Amino acid sequence: IKTKVGIIGGGPAGLMLSHLLSKSGIDNLVVEMRDHETIRNTHRAGILEAQAVKMLSDSGVNGRVLTHGDEHAGIDLRFNGESHPLDFRDLVNATVTLYAQNEVFVDLAAARQRDGGDVRYNCEVTEILDMETSTPKFRFTDAQGTLFEVHADVIVGADGSRSFARRQMPDTVRKDFKVAYPFAWFGILTEAPKSSPELIYANSPHGFALISQRSETVQRMYFQCDPNEDVNAWSDDQIWSELQKRVDGPDNFQLKTGKIFDKTVLGFRSFVREPLSHGRMFLIGDAGHTVPPTGAKGLNLAFADVKVLFEALDSFFSTGSDKLLGGYSDLALKRVWKAQNFSYWMTSMLHTPVNADPFMAKRALGELETVTSSRYGQQYLAESYTGWPHS
Ligand code: DHB
Incomplete structure (x- = not known):
């Protein structure tokens, strides 16, 4: 199979990237290990930053996040048995939207299907080859056990916290940072x-x-x-x-x-892989970093990665310059570490x-x-x- 961008992982991050690429006329393929039903029934967090909502609505995924999402202008911090309301609109003129992550997946999967996207579920990626060259490849078997080889210009690892793609980067170029929690x-x-x-x-x-x-x-x-x-x-x-x-x-x-x-x-778990790229392979979302759930940053951070990587890929395929691609990891990591700090801080302040x-x-x-x-x-x-x- 020949494509421009081979995306390993069809969760929200992989599908969002695929959606944006297709809208820009950049050919891509998504290969996902799980089946559609399993992902749909995996319950995750439910809070979307306004920017994540905008990515879904402005890019024409569909308007369900606007009609079915629930806008929240604050939270209640409760300690010593007392409530302390925070009013986000008053404090920073911003709100968030409560919209479950599995709904985000359902919307993106439906939009990919509607727009003729090539998304293959139930597939197992077995090898990633030549990521240090300009012709990276990966092999996968589909549900029937048929073996395929994908030839791409760029490979993206969007395969979640237990990422196979991440593990294929050479030991010599990578560094992992992590924290374990006793709860x-x-x-x-x-x-x-x-x-x-x-x-x-x-x-x-x-x-x-x-x-x-x-x-x-x-x-x-x-x-x-x-x-x-x-x-x-x-x-x-x-x-x-x-x-x-x-x-x-x-x-x-x-x-x-x-x-x-x-x-x-x-x-x-708190986890960060540095760098978030090697050669022509790029990691987005949980494949590159995991945050503890307190504060619901996981999906929001994944979408922020998608935005940065999409703009870099769009520039690469329209101009041939890999300048933005080369800056992807450093730029994405700035936000990753801010979110790591916030998630760690909220977790340690609120848990005993x-x-x-x-x-x-x-x-x-x-x-x-x-x-x-x-x-x-x-x-x-x-x-x-x-x-x-x-x-
Ligand atoms: C939810 C999860 C979170 O981790 C959070 O901080 C807020 C909301 C949720 O699942 O609704």
Whole structure:
């Protein structure tokens, strides 16, 4: 198969890049390991920065994010049992949109199909060859076991946190940076009304909880748990009492409960690969970097990568100059490290490790007090949460 850009990975990052390339008349192919249904049912975060919303709507994916997304102008930081609302519109004149990542995938996959994009699911990439030359290649087998070889000008690794593409870069040119966390999130979906108009990020002596939403009738919530927690060991009643404990306070705030129909444990990790490119192969999204979920930067960061790489590819194919491609890694990494800092900061400020050093637990409360009691502190959080300008 001959194409200009061979994209390994058909999650939101790979599909968004494919969509933008096709709109610019740049031939591309997407090869994805999983099937459509599995990706559609993989629940991830739900917060889109305004710039991510704009990328979806302006590029003509479809308008569902505008009609079905829920605009949020703030969050509630809850600690010591008290609520501290942050108003993003007032603080930094920005908002975010709650729109589940699986909906983003559904929209992009439908747009690729509508526009005649070549996206192949259920395929396993087995080899990447010649990435240091101007004629890189990769081989994959499809669901029937047929072997294909793709000849491209550029290869993009968009294959997620366990990226195969990333592992094919030579040891001598790469450096990995990482942090492990002693906790994870227990995530649920429930048939219940909203408990509060805004999302609640709660720090409590029992650990962190996040009260998020999906619609008027379906809610998404998480609580900090052990990374090896078995979701099946928890009854609905136990889950509700654990969540309630973490938002309890003198104001008697009560979660609105309902039937729980999805339970998963989400691992935590901070990871960055440097550089994000080697020769003619480029990494985007989780393939190049992973953030812990607190603050929902993962998909937003992936879209920011896509924007930078798309502009570099567009320039490369229209002018033949690889100047912008050569600058991709450095430019994308600037934002990556800002988001790494924000995600690490939100995580450490809001979570309480089991057997936490009492000093550190109190220090985190001091930090929350510092942030919420000052307009500058609130603005710092609001600016990061709603997203820095795209480069
Ligand atoms: C959601 C997830 C997050 O990590 C976050 O910070 C906000 C919302 C969510 O799934 O709704």
